[in-house]
Amino acid sequence: MERTCLAVILAAGDSTRMKSSKSKVLHPVAGRPMIAHVVEAVASAGISSVALVVGRDAEDVAKAASIAGVGIESYLQKERLGTGHAVLAAREAIAKGYDDILVTYGDVPLQTDGPLKAARQGLADGSDVVVIGFHTDRPTGYGRLLVKDGELIAIREEKDATDAERTVTWCNSGLMAINGRKALDLLSRIGNANAKGEFYLTDLVEIARSLGGRVTAVDAPEIEMTGCNNRAELAVIEHFWQERRRHQMMLSGVTMIAPETVFLAYDTVIGQDALIEPNVVFGPGAVIDSGAVIHAFSHIEGAHVSESATVGPFARLRPGADLGTGSKVGNFCEVKNGRLGEGAKVNHLTYIGDAVIGAGSNIGAGTITCNYDGVNKSETVIGENAFIGSNSSLVAPVTIGDGAYIASGSVITVNVPADALALGRARQENKPGRATLLRERALAIKAAKKAKA
Numbered sequence: 541m542e543r544t545c546l547a548v549i550l551a552a553g554d555s556t557r558m559k560s561s562k563s564k565v566l567h568p569v570a571g572r573p574m575i576a577h578v579v580e581a582v583a584s585a586g587i588s589s590v591a592l593v594v595g596r597d598a599e600d601v602a603k604a605a606s607i608a609g610v611g612i613e614s615y616l617q618k619e620r621l622g623t624g625h626a627v628l629a630a631r632e633a634i635a636k637g638y639d640d641i642l643v644t645y646g647d648v649p650l651q652t653d654g655p656l657k658a659a660r661q662g663l664a665d666g667s668d669v670v671v672i673g674f675h676t677d678r679p680t681g682y683g684r685l686l687v688k689d690g691e692l693i694a695i696r697e698e699k700d701a702t703d704a705e706r707t708v709t710w711c712n713s714g715l716m717a718i719n720g721r722k723a724l725d726l727l728s729r730i731g732n733a734n735a736k737g738e739f740y741l742t743d744l745v746e747i748a749r750s751l752g753g754r755v756t757a758v759d760a761p762e763i764e765m766t767g768c769n770n771r772a773e774l775a776v777i778e779h780f781w782q783e784r785r786r787h788q789m790m791l792s793g794v795t796m797i798a799p800e801t802v803f804l805a806y807d808t809v810i811g812q813d814a815l816i817e818p819n820v821v822f823g824p825g826a827v828i829d830s831g832a833v834i835h836a837f838s839h840i841e842g843a844h845v846s847e848s849a850t851v852g853p854f855a856r857l858r859p860g861a862d863l864g865t866g867s868k869v870g871n872f873c874e875v876k877n878g879r880l881g882e883g884a885k886v887n888h889l890t891y892i893g894d895a896v897i898g899a900g901s902n903i904g905a906g907t908i909t910c911n912y913d914g915v916n917k918s919e920t921v922i923g924e925n926a927f928i929g930s931n932s933s934l935v936a937p938v939t940i941g942d943g944a945y946i947a948s949g950s951v952i953t954v955n956v957p958a959d960a961l962a963l964g965r966a967r968q969e970n971k972p973g974r975a976t977l978l979r980e981r982a983l984a985i986k987a988a989k990k991a992k993a
């Protein structure tokens with residue numbers, strides 16, 4: 541029989557040190573709120589439901605935490621009286637009766653299911669409390685794991701620790717698993733007789749032991765347990781997140797020439813044999829298929845790039861950009877809500893917005909789809925194998941038929957039938973000898989000015 545599990549996520553902090561108008565767990569890592577990363581990690585540890593303990597910005601935090609397929613209930617901790625008190629805010633959920641209770645923090649977004657699963661395994665093996673610890677060279681501020689005769693006997697908070705205890709480098713991550721059948725009894729025994737006058741969740745170690753229960757610890761990598769208290773730590777977390785995900789992507793077959801300059805979003809998907817050149821930034825919603833090439837300095841968000849298509853250098857793909865197989869979007873081009881058919885080319889200095897471009901069409905340099913009249917957006921439809929001459933303005937709504945040819949410099953306001961040539965510009969006139977006259981007049985003016993001076 542599989543064990544049931546409730547994850548209690550503590551997210552009721554004031555976030556004072558973030559110096560922010562919103563709770564720290566709402567701040568994004570890789571383009572989505574920190575709290576959503578935590579929910580995803582606990583979800584992959586096989587939990588049955590989530591109790592979210594909220595305080596500040598309760599509604600926004602609950603909303604940011606909701607990810608598909610995970611049942612979450614929020615519990616308001618009205619006063620912040622400590623981590624032990626915070627867990628008890630979810631008393632109602634705990635009372636429903638689970639085999640395992642996993643306690644985790646909403647501001648530790650790099651955590652993964654590994655240590656959480658190991659802690660649950662500890663419960664399955666008979667522990668009443670399993671602490672997730674980590675080793676660090678910089679233990680200041682953390683609770684220390686105190687060991688005697690090979691057994692974890694207590695967690696001592698920095699403020700309550702002796703000098704000798706402060707030299708300990710095995711620390712409490714704050715994450716913990718508790719026997720679900722005993723949790724309410726254990727938690728209700730926590731008092732607040734300590735340096736901070738708070739109800740410390742960490743007291744569970746001594747409480748469980750005093751009742752004859754078994755207490756153990758499992759280790760997590762220090763990086764995964766990095767908490768976020770201020771914006772400098774937020775940047776460190778982002779850095780580690782990016783490093784980890786880039787590494788995973790490269791191992792899955794993506795080539796990155798200078799990985800440290802590539803920025804991914806939480807949901808970026810890149811296929812095998814895609815090549816990502818330096819200084820590329822992915823916002824949320826980017827899907828890059830196998831064999832695509834993203835040249836340097838491109839920015840891609842909410843866009844799909846099909847197999848063997850190429851993007852950039854210096855291209856911007858905005859939401860709704862959909863590049864067909866083997867198509868090309870070159871330097872200084874922007875595509876928004878625009879579909880390029882197979883092999884279509886948009887090579888230089890062009891804006892494609894709210895447009896459909898058929899397979900094999902070629903869009904000349906400097907072409908603009910004029911999709912916005914200041915109030916409404918309209919669509920440009922270009923057929924297959926059309927040729928749009930350089931510096932054309934296509935004033936939407938407008939349709940250009942298959943195989944049509946637009947003379948460069950045209951302003952196109954009327955639909956163009958298939959295979960037609962459209963000239964939307966003034967006819968050229970040549971005036972023989974007129975340049976000479978102009979030049980002579982200019983020189984005469986200059987000479988007159990000089991004589992006056």
Ligand code: UD1
Nearest residue numbers: 550551552553620621622623626645682683712713714740
């Ligand atoms: C806590 C641990 C410490 C551990 C450290 C790891 C206790 C007593 N101490 O210390 O051993 O090394 O985390 O970072 O548990 N929270 C609430 N409501 C509260 C109090 C806290 O929701 O009333 C939340 C906070 O938002 C935060 C987490 O719980 O996400 C930890 O609280 P914090 O006050 O930062 O605990 P520390 O003193 O850092």
Ligand code: CA
Nearest residue numbers: 714767768769
């Ligand atoms: Ca903390």
